[in-house]
Amino acid sequence: MEAPTSSLRFTPAGSLRGSIAVPGDKSISHRSLILGACAVGETRIAGLLEGEDVLATAAALRAMGADVERLGDGEWRVHGLGIGGLLQPEAAIDCGNSGTSARLLMGLVASHGITASFTGDASLSKRPMGRVIEPLSQMGASFTSSPGGTMPLMLEGAHPAVPIAYRLPVASAQVKSAVLLAGLNTPGITTMIEPVPTRDHSERMLRGFGAKLDVGEEDGVRVIRLTGQTDLQPQNIVVPGDPSSAAFFMVAATLVEGSDLTIRNVGMNPTRAGLVGVLRTMGADIEEIDAREVGGEPVADLRVRHAPLKGIEVDPALAPSMIDEFPVLFVAAALAEGTTVTRGLEELRVKESDRLATMAAALEAIGARVEEREDGLTVHGTGGEPLAGGGPVATHLDHRIAMSMAVAGLVSRDGVEVDDTAPIATSFPNFMALLDGATR
Numbered sequence: 001m002e003a004p005t006s007s008l009r010f011t012p013a014g015s016l017r018g019s020i021a022v023p024g025d026k027s028i029s030h031r032s033l034i035l036g037a038c039a040v041g042e043t044r045i046a047g048l049l050e051g052e053d054v055l056a057t058a059a060a061l062r063a064m065g066a067d068v069e070r071l072g073d074g075e076w077r078v079h080g081l082g083i084g085g086l087l088q089p090e091a092a093i094d095c096g097n098s099g100t101s102a103r104l105l106m107g108l109v110a111s112h113g114i115t116a117s118f119t120g121d122a123s124l125s126k127r128p129m130g131r132v133i134e135p136l137s138q139m140g141a142s143f144t145s146s147p148g149g150t151m152p153l154m155l156e157g158a159h160p161a162v163p164i165a166y167r168l169p170v171a172s173a174q175v176k177s178a179v180l181l182a183g184l185n186t187p188g189i190t191t192m193i194e195p196v197p198t199r200d201h202s203e204r205m206l207r208g209f210g211a212k213l214d215v216g217e218e219d220g221v222r223v224i225r226l227t228g229q230t231d232l233q234p235q236n237i238v239v240p241g242d243p244s245s246a247a248f249f250m251v252a253a254t255l256v257e258g259s260d261l262t263i264r265n266v267g268m269n270p271t272r273a274g275l276v277g278v279l280r281t282m283g284a285d286i287e288e289i290d291a292r293e294v295g296g297e298p299v300a301d302l303r304v305r306h307a308p309l310k311g312i313e314v315d316p317a318l319a320p321s322m323i324d325e326f327p328v329l330f331v332a333a334a335l336a337e338g339t340t341v342t343r344g345l346e347e348l349r350v351k352e353s354d355r356l357a358t359m360a361a362a363l364e365a366i367g368a369r370v371e372e373r374e375d376g377l378t379v380h381g382t383g384g385e386p387l388a389g390g391g392p393v394a395t396h397l398d399h400r401i402a403m404s405m406a407v408a409g410l411v412s413r414d415g416v417e418v419d420d421t422a423p424i425a426t427s428f429p430n431f432m433a434l435l436d437g438a439t440r
């Protein structure tokens with residue numbers, strides 16, 4: 001790997017061995033800061049992900065009056081303002097590359113009598129915000145967005161807001177969480193109907209903070225009811241390792257011959273752990289060690305040994321439980337024997353980049369055989385033969401594309417040049433250091 005520009009070439013570097021711990025879960029880190037800011041008193045967080053996305057949420061909460069302080073490595077303290085206690089920010093809330101910061105914070109602001117403008121980078125400014133604008137408008141908030149319902153946008157919160165019953169039209173934990181956060185400062189009961197279950201970190205953590213939340217099933221669908229304006233109690237939170245970050249190492253250790261890598265402390269929440277099952281069905285050797293619970297979330301150490309993979313048809317119903325892991329799954333599929341077919345992945349087109357188009361182009365550029373369809377990719381694997389390599393591949397400000405193509409570089413003949421590795425810092429600041437250490 002060569003510096004100093006943000007373009008880097010990833011080359012085969014030997015097997016992955018030893019033991020690593022990946023940084024804290026991004027979704028849980030955002031939520032721990034936000035709910036800490038809504039509780040009265042001091043919340044302590046250990047293992048917080050100190051990536052740019054989470055730091056954007058911390059800065060936004062500070063700008064709205066919460067006392068958010070870093071005490072040490074991953075150790076943070078939040079002195080909350082209580083439900084409804086946010087103050088008018090003096091400047092625009094800059095969410096950087098982070099869709100989670102943008103959508104969750106819009107939910108939070110929507111039921112406060114304050115006005116805030118939300119900005120972000122070129123990637124975030126293209127992403128659809130209509131999906132949160134719609135339910136939050138029903139609750140009484142008003143928005144002036146850029147054309148097409150995008151950011152920058154101005155949000156005028158409603159106080160008091162109106163409780164709604166809302167059926168999620170897209171499987172999105174961010175939309176669900178935005179409405180629930182708005183519901184915290186809304187009198188009465190806010191109801192979310194979730195036909196396709198998505199990650200449930202918000203529900204788990206809201207309960208942990210003492211919110212009045214009922215989760216049940218009615219006519220076969222999940223229904224979540226939150227009673228607003230109930231005080232939250234400050235908590236001590238331990239953030240488990242991010243399964244979406246562990247995914248790059250799971251795939252790398254599976255693909256690189258001779259690897260035997262243990263990834264410690266990986267979140268195994270069933271709404272997030274879909275990749276482990278899919279890789280196992282393809283033939284991966286992933287052993288769960290010491291399954292336990294940390295801070296209300298299931299966690300395990302994962303021992304991953306090299307194994308040859310076979311192509312499969314991935315069940316579209318699994319998509320929400322591995323929605324961020326498809327880019328690296330496509331890399332695994334490119335090295336498998338036979339064909340892997342994925343479907344039902346329209347949502348990938350509105351992530352940090354259009355992940356179907358971006359991965360299809362990047363994999364083709366390094367010699368993989370890929371067909372792009374509207375709702376997924378079909379990948380014809382090499383049966384373990386290295387990919388040719390090449391590049392530079394275009395990552396379009398998408399951290400997960402950059403890391404996926406870094407993994408592809410490890411199993412290529414000539415290496416893979418990634419055009420821009422800077423976005424990796426949004427979710428996994430020590431990715432390169434861990435990769436160097438594991439392959440040494």
Ligand code: S3P
Binds near residue numbers: 199347
């Ligand atoms: C997230 C939800 C998912 C995911 C994102 C984080 C969250 O987005 O892709 O990385 O923390 O709620 P959607 O809600 O848009 O599916």
